[in-house]
Amino acid sequence: MDSNIIGHFGPYGGRFVPEALIGALDELALAHEVAAKDPIFQAELAELHKTYTGRPSIITEVKRFAECAGGARVFLKREDLNHTGSHKINNVLGQALLTKRMGKKRIIAETGAGQHGVASATAAALMGLECVVYMGEEDTKRQSLNVARMKLLGAEVVPVTQGSRTLKDAINEAMRDWVTNVETTHYLLGTVAGPHPFPTMVRDFHRIIGVEARQQMLDLLGRLPDVILACVGGGSNAIGIFHPFLDDKEVRLVGLEAGGSGLSTGLHAATISGGSPGVLHGTRSYVLQDENGQTIESHSISAGLDYPGVGPEHAYLHDIGRAEYRAITDVQAMEAFGLMCRTEGIIPAIETAHALAGAMQIGRELGPEAVLLINFSGRGDKDVQTAANYFGIPLQ
Amino acid sequence: MSTPLDTLFIKTRSENRAALIGYLPAGFPTQEGCIAALTAMVEGGVDAVEIGYPYSDPVMDGPVIQAAAETSLRNGTGAREVMQTLTAISQIAPSVLMTYWNPIERYGVDAFLAHVKRNGGSGVITPDLTVEESGAWIEASTTHETNRIYVVAPSTSPERLQLVTGATSGFVYAASLMGVTGTRTAISSSAQELVARIRAVTDLPIAVGLGVSTPEQVREVAQYADGVIVGSAFIRLLQESATLTEGIGRVRELAQQLSSGLQRS
Numbered sequence: 001m002d003s004n005i006i007g008h009f010g011p012y013g014g015r016f017v018p019e020a021l022i023g024a025l026d027e028l029a030l031a032h033e034v035a036a037k038d039p040i041f042q043a044e045l046a047e048l049h050k051t052y053t054g055r056p057s058i059i060t061e062v063k064r065f066a067e068c069a070g071g072a073r074v075f076l077k078r079e080d081l082n083h084t085g086s087h088k089i090n091n092v093l094g095q096a097l098l099t100k101r102m103g104k105k106r107i108i109a110e111t112g113a114g115q116h117g118v119a120s121a122t123a124a125a126l127m128g129l130e131c132v133v134y135m136g137e138e139d140t141k142r143q144s145l146n147v148a149r150m151k152l153l154g155a156e157v158v159p160v161t162q163g164s165r166t167l168k169d170a171i172n173e174a175m176r177d178w179v180t181n182v183e184t185t186h187y188l189l190g191t192v193a194g195p196h197p198f199p200t201m202v203r204d205f206h207r208i209i210g211v212e213a214r215q216q217m218l219d220l221l222g223r224l225p226d227v228i229l230a231c232v233g234g235g236s237n238a239i240g241i242f243h244p245f246l247d248d249k250e251v252r253l254v255g256l257e258a259g260g261s262g263l264s265t266g267l268h269a270a271t272i273s274g275g276s277p278g279v280l281h282g283t284r285s286y287v288l289q290d291e292n293g294q295t296i297e298s299h300s301i302s303a304g305l306d307y308p309g310v311g312p313e314h315a316y317l318h319d320i321g322r323a324e325y326r327a328i329t330d331v332q333a334m335e336a337f338g339l340m341c342r343t344e345g346i347i348p349a350i351e352t353a354h355a356l357a358g359a360m361q362i363g364r365e366l367g368p369e370a371v372l373l374i375n376f377s378g379r380g381d382k383d384v385q386t387a388a389n390y391f392g393i394p395l396q
Numbered sequence: 397m398s399t400p401l402d403t404l405f406i407k408t409r410s411e412n413r414a415a416l417i418g419y420l421p422a423g424f425p426t427q428e429g430c431i432a433a434l435t436a437m438v439e440g441g442v443d444a445v446e447i448g449y450p451y452s453d454p455v456m457d458g459p460v461i462q463a464a465a466e467t468s469l470r471n472g473t474g475a476r477e478v479m480q481t482l483t484a485i486s487q488i489a490p491s492v493l494m495t496y497w498n499p500i501e502r503y504g505v506d507a508f509l510a511h512v513k514r515n516g517g518s519g520v521i522t523p524d525l526t527v528e529e530s531g532a533w534i535e536a537s538t539t540h541e542t543n544r545i546y547v548v549a550p551s552t553s554p555e556r557l558q559l560v561t562g563a564t565s566g567f568v569y570a571a572s573l574m575g576v577t578g579t580r581t582a583i584s585s586s587a588q589e590l591v592a593r594i595r596a597v598t599d600l601p602i603a604v605g606l607g608v609s610t611p612e613q614v615r616e617v618a619q620y621a622d623g624v625i626v627g628s629a630f631i632r633l634l635q636e637s638a639t640l641t642e643g644i645g646r647v648r649e650l651a652q653q654l655s656s657g658l659q660r661s
Contacts, residue, residue, distance in 0.1 A: 016497050016524050018456050020549035020574055022556060162462060175455040180575040279498040292474040293502030295452040
């Protein structure tokens with residue numbers, strides 16, 4: 001491992017891709033680097049966030065829910081109120097602007113829960129780009145509402161029938177498309193995984209969550225929160241809120257992974273809690289894998305967390321002890337989901353419910369003095385059918 | 397250092413012809429069936445063999461090899477079966493492994509190459525290993541005297557061609573087009589251009605792969621490349637045949653047809 005080259009987080013990250021993609025990755029890294037320092041690009045993105053995304057997203061204190069979290073003070077960073085209903089739009093608008101700058105006319109994207117696919121289709125419609133979204137066939141069934149949304153927005157949705165027919169296979173298929181069409185096409189990757197520059201670039205586009213939240217907490221309380229919590233699949237919303245707090249050593253950073261049926265059952269998607277270092281989808285990080293290095297299929301009630309890899313920066317933050325990662329089971333997540341609906345009148349995405357369950361645990365551990373900030377990454381409209389089935393509510 | 401693969405290219409260059417390289421994933425269609433089919437390939441005229449390590453997430457492969465890899469993984473193929481296949485085939489032809497990176501990392505870089513060498517392998521093709529991530533790989537392959545075969549593509553810049561071929565031994569794998577493995581009706585013009593660009597920076601043998609499946613295509617590529625790699629076409633014959641015996645017969649036949657077009661005019 002050459003730690004002197006860019007795109008590494010300790011031993012993690014890097015590029016494990018066919019040589020055919022190196023030119024496009026270099027082009028993208030350069031475009032990102034230039035844009036990051038370009039006031040015109042930054043102003044354009046800021047204007048879009050203000051007038052289209054609806055930023056800054058607000059902070060909501062949830063006092064009734066907090067009673068289920070040991071009486072701690074609990075605050076939500078409301079990324080669910082963004083246009084398209086989750087944090088995903090932050091990254092998508094940034095990359096879509098870069099796509100135009102690179103002179104490409106077509107974007108491809110992978111999606112699990114459909115949130116990133118919807119956000120990509122949205123940005124493509126806004127900017128006049130062609131959009132193809134790869135989605136595991138299994139997920140197109142779990143998230144049929146989002147499939148319809150993408151189609152309404154003018155995107156083509158390609159159901160992927162290979163492998164486990166979920167997010168990891170959608171990424172495989174998107175990468176095959178990219179290798180073939182790289183000259184005209186940008187791969188709008190939706191999380192902080194994949195080869196350099198994706199983990200860094202996607203993080204930078206989501207840092208706005210943490211930057212806003214830090215100032216908002218200071219304005220509200222005159223202090224920083226004790227603990228910041230976020231769900232982790234690939235880890236984009238988590239790194240977005242964690243990153244601006246990395247130097248605030250007194251702030252605990254907690255990522256909540258999808259524990260599925262429980263770590264001991266092997267049926268989970270908790271890559272850091274239950275996996276080991278390896279290479280998947282172009283980056284070195286933690287991976288769910290067997291003794292031959294074959295990827296093990298992940299399991300979670302949440303399509304958006306159902307991924308056997310995780311962003312390399314999370315692997316690094318875990319190893320150096322700056323962030324901690326816990327697994328939340330399907331049952332724990334759905335309990336928190338139900339509580340948030342009934343105590344606060346807010347329906348969370350099932351992904352987000354994992355972070356809520358983590359807050360219930362940590363709030364009880366720390367007691368009423370603690371201040372918790374949860375990245376409320378997405379709203380639950382897309383999950384109504386899954387949740388109704390889970391709670392036994394008949395659908396007419 | 398000189399591997400059986402190095403020796404082969406010295407020989408084919410002196411004979412003014414290209415080498416024919418055949419590919420199958422280990423464990424496909426079965427463990428024994430794979431060894432039998434590779435043996436038939438060599439009997440039919442294939443000069444060197446590429447044994448694939450089937451992997452769960454083969455992003456460089458088209459539908460044919462994906463399906464073969466899935467079959468192989470369902471058969472329970474792992475490192476042991478891959479090495480077994482290598483041991484058997486390296487006794488009859490120069491043999492290399494082709495594998496995505498994670499199985500190597502999981503096995504242990506040094507141990508992997510030690511076992512490749514011990515089992516008679518000449519080297520390893522690593523389609524998703526970049527030179528930047530190759531520190532331990534270069535060290536171990538030097539220690540164990542095995543060929544490091546990298547894949548370059550039509551999009552590879554002149555600067556990177558220099559960098560990648562500088563780290564390569566055995567041969568340079570030239571991807572004929574931008575895309576994944578699988579048969580194509582015609583060889584892309586980008587293949588010949590790429591080979592010319594590689595020739596400008598290295599004297600290493602160059603083998604062209606991706607999309608080569610017919611005797612006409614082999615004849616065409618053999619005019620300008622040192623090696624021609626055929627994979628999906630062999631796999632398709634095995635997938636389409638009613639019995640393994642029939643499939644193996646057709647594999648031998650195709651190898652015979654392809655090997656008739658290797659001589660340069």
